Amino acid sequence: MKAVISGAGIAGLSNARFLAGAGWDVVVLERAPARRREGYMMDFFGPGFEAAEALGLIPRLRELAYPIDRVAYIDKRGRARATLSYERFSRMVDGRLLSIMRPDLELALLESLPGDVQLRYSTTIDTLRNNDDGVSLTLSDGTEEEADLLISAEGIHSELRSRIFGPEEDYLRYLGYHTAAFIFHDPALHAETGARFSLTDTIDRQAGIYGLRGGDVAIFTVHRANDRRLPNNPRGELRRRYAQLGWFMPRALEQCPPEVYYDQVAQIIMPQWHSGRVVLAGDAAHAVxxxxGQGASLAVAGAQELARELASAADISTGLDNYEKNWRPRLEVHQQAGRRAASWFVPSNPLWLGVRRLVLRLMAVPGADRFFSGRLVGKTGAKVKP
Ligand SMILES: Cc1cc2nc3c(=O)[nH]c(=O)nc-3n(C[C@H](O)[C@H](O)[C@H](O)COP(=O)(O)OP(=O)(O)OC[C@H]3O[C@@H](n4cnc5c(N)ncnc54)[C@H](O)[C@@H]3O)c2cc1C
Incomplete structure (x- = not known):
């Protein structure tokens, strides 16, 4: 059996790894010219952690992960107004939680691929014929491919999904925020942040900062935006929205690169994930x-599920049907959790900000932490349990 996978993100590489492990020939196509180095910190736990464990990846992921010890909500001068112990969240999931940069998770998956998996950068699908018994493709490098299965793992804005299932607006559910992330080198700021994940204690917008290896610093932002359309100048928009937040922000904004990651906070909700021999995976299918706080985890776990269903079914069509039938209910729980979290994530007025501060204080009370952490998410996200 042969699979072509479009997209070499977490979903694409996980699918490649699980299918190759089950004996499939695998070709992965990636639009980017090389491995993506930019990204953001993720909590990695839950079903994806278990799937990564099945692949034997946890020791490598632990090497690549960051030892975040606490999450602090900070004021304009950088003073912590409330602090949460990360260790406590880790204990809630029996230590099966890693703070890892997205490119590092991709690196571990990439390193684990068997040598015969082909990974072709700067390559996309030009034309596609989706037949009952396979797909025929012509690729942007002029070559052709025939395969039994085509997996779109192209992320939330998948082009392949639009070609097969129709335009993005039919499936994208906007949650009312824009998000951005960027990395820069600043050893002095790095020394100030230490192993702390700092978040601003602010209304309608929130910025986070954390130190990476080698004196690099990563910034992550989320702000409320009624208009879902992305700005023409993301860097300018970040300046406009975040310059007044104080402490690290003016300095970070000065160092914001032109190619900043900037996108809507949204979900993909589809009535069906496969058509003929094309199936969607990861954010392309079901961005949460x-x-x-579990999109990456679900991308890895979904790949394990798909490979398992394909292996146990009499034919590919039945495997795809079973995959959808069994994976969808588990997945939808996380999408609902994401929508519920939206109102808590960034306080919309001083009253909500006060409520959040109170909740943060209550989190010091044994037992209350488990209840409230589910409503705070973000880098305190280790609670939305599978
Ligand atoms: C700020 C932020 C914080 C997050 N925090 C967490 C967290 O704490 N925990 C967690 O589990 N998840 C988290 N997530 C979610 C997680 O990052 C995503 O769910 C996950 O990365 C999705 O992986 P993917 O492979 O499906 O898509 P992507 O990462 O988007 O990868 C898609 C790949 O396909 C390629 N591609 C796109 N179009 C084409 C094409 N036409 N042809 C070929 N290649 C193409 C892209 O270049 C890319 O390499 C967070 C997301 C964001 C934005």
Whole structure:
């Protein structure tokens, strides 16, 4: 059996790994010219952690992960107004939680691929014929491919999904926020942040900062935006929205690169994930959004499920049907959790900000932490349990 996978993100590489492990020939196509280095910190736990464990990846992921010890809500001068112990969240999931940069998770998956998996950068699908018994493709490098299965793992804005299932607006559910992330080198700021994940204690917008290896610093932002359309100048928009937040923000904005990651916070909700021999995976199929804090985890676990269903079914069509039937209910729980989290994530007025501060204080009370952490998410996200 042969699979072509479009997209070499977490979903694409996980699918490649699980299918190759089950004996499939695998070709992965990636639009980017090389491995993506930009990204953001993720909580990695839940079903994806278990799937990564099945692949034997946890020791490598632990090497690549970051030892975040606490999450602090900070004021304009950088003073912590409330602090949460990350260790406590880790204990809630029996230590099966990693703070890892997205490119590092991709790296671990990439390193684990068997040598015969082909990974072709700067390559996309030009034309596609989706037959009952396979797909025929012509690729942007002029070559042709025939395969039994085509997996779109192209992320939330998948072009392949639009070609097969129709335009993005039919499936994208906007959750009312824009998000951005960027990395820059600043050893002095790095020394100030230490192993702390700092978040601003602010209304309608929130910025986070954390130190990476080698004196690099990563910034992550989320702000409320009634208009879902992305700005023409994301860097300018970040300046406009965040310059007044104080402490690290003016300095970070000065160092914001032109190619900043900037996108809507949204989910993909589809009535069906496969058509003929094309199936969607990861965010392309079922983005849960950063508010659910488990998109990467679900991308890895979904790949394990798909490979398992394909292996146990009499034919590919039955395997795809079973995959959808069994994976969808588990997945939808996380999408609902993400939508519920939206109102808590960034306080919309001083009253909500006060409520959040109170909740943060209550989190010091044994037992209350488990209840409230589910409503705070973000880098305190280790609670939305599978
Ligand atoms: C700020 C932020 C914080 C997050 N925090 C967490 C967290 O704490 N925990 C967690 O589990 N998840 C988190 N997530 C979600 C997680 O990052 C995503 O769910 C996950 O990365 C999705 O992986 P993917 O492979 O499906 O898509 P993507 O990562 O988008 O990868 C898609 C790949 O396909 C390629 N591609 C696109 N179009 C084409 C094409 N036409 N042809 C070929 N290649 C193409 C792209 O270049 C890319 O390499 C967060 C997300 C954000 C934005």
């Amino acid at each position: 959004s950063l508010l659910a």
